[in-house]
Amino acid sequence: MYEYLTQLSVVLRSGKNVDDIADSFSTTQYKSKKWLVDTLQKQTIVPNPSILIVGGWYGSYLIPLLQETLTPRHIYHNDLDSSVISTAKLLHQSNKNISFHEFDATKHSEKFHVDILINTSCEHMHTVGTHLVDNPNCLYVLQSCDNQNDPGHINISRTTDEFVTKTKLSTIVFCGRLPLGHKNRFMVMGYQEN
Numbered sequence: 001m002y003e004y005l006t007q008l009s010v011v012l013r014s015g016k017n018v019d020d021i022a023d024s025f026s027t028t029q030y031k032s033k034k035w036l037v038d039t040l041q042k043q044t045i046v047p048n049p050s051i052l053i054v055g056g057w058y059g060s061y062l063i064p065l066l067q068e069t070l071t072p073r074h075i076y077h078n079d080l081d082s083s084v085i086s087t088a089k090l091l092h093q094s095n096k097n098i099s100f101h102e103f104d105a106t107k108h109s110e111k112f113h114v115d116i117l118i119n120t121s122c123e124h125m126h127t128v129g130t131h132l133v134d135n136p137n138c139l140y141v142l143q144s145c146d147n148q149n150d151p152g153h154i155n156i157s158r159t160t161d162e163f164v165t166k167t168k169l170s171t172i173v174f175c176g177r178l179p180l181g182h183k184n185r186f187m188v189m190g191y192q193e194n
């Protein structure tokens with residue numbers, strides 16, 4: 001924890017992406033990621049899972065929360081933005097079980113043999129990332145929202161049901177909505193039969 005805060009101060013002193021990094025540590029970010037991890041802990045998951053995080057941004061809350069609760073074997077952290085990836089590398093550099101992967105998740109063709117795929121940026125993409133995984137038992141953990149006021153939100157959902165349909169998962173083990181004042185966050189967890 002203290003090591004993480006030390007790294008955060010190094011990142012902030014670099015002066016790059018400071019407002020965006022601050023946004024990633026907002027209260028709504030914390031609520032959304034805590035909801036995810038608390039719900040994930042209640043699912044049947046293999047011990048020390050390998051996890052692919054798609055469109056992971058800086059992983060500000062998600063990575064430490066996952067490390068504390070699931071002790072993952074490995075985290076593959078993806079984002080398409082090179083400056084986001086370099087900041088995330090710096091922020092999490094004391095974690096030896098993380099690798100960083102810069103690619104467009106909607107176009108990438110490499111497959112990852114992971115136990116869990118997490119994509120909390122589904123409102124930014126037209127696909128959720130199931131094509132990136134070659135494990136039929138992978139648990140997909142997906143979040144989206146109904147906030148239309150961000151030009152990056154190219155694929156919002158208006159309801160939980162709409163988001164469930166968009167994910168195209170064949171088995172749903174959880175779906176729900178988290179009201180966050182100015183927007184709703186939706187979450188779907190499930191499996192995809194090949």
Ligand SMILES: C[S@@+](CC[C@H](N)C(=O)[O-])C[C@H]1O[C@@H](n2cnc3c(N)ncnc32)[C@H](O)[C@@H]1O
Pocket residue numbers: 029032054055056057058078079080081084103104105106120121124125
């Ligand atoms: C604003 S951030 C995170 C938003 C999300 N609501 C959350 O709370 O986690 C969205 C991230 O998705 C990344 N992103 C957008 N489209 C992507 C894509 N096609 N492949 C990979 N990363 C993508 C962006 O670079 C950005 O870092």
